Amino acid sequence: MKRIKLIARQRHIEPKTGKRYSDAKLMTVNAYYEDVFEVPDDFNKTMFLLQFEADHPEMKG
Secondary structure (H helix, E strand, O other): OOEEEEEOOOOOOOOOOOOOHHHHHHHHOOEEEEEEEEOOOOHHHHHHHHHHHHHHOOOOO
């Protein structure tokens, strides 16, 4: 088993600057996700991310 850290962010743009929100601002509006998962040594990273994105369509892994 190994541990991986997953970070996902919603894509929010600041209207005044036209730039993406920082992680701190995303955390305040609940648009930032971070978690640690234990996975088998032979897990498929692509399938893991695709499954996460399917379960959470508002996030991008």
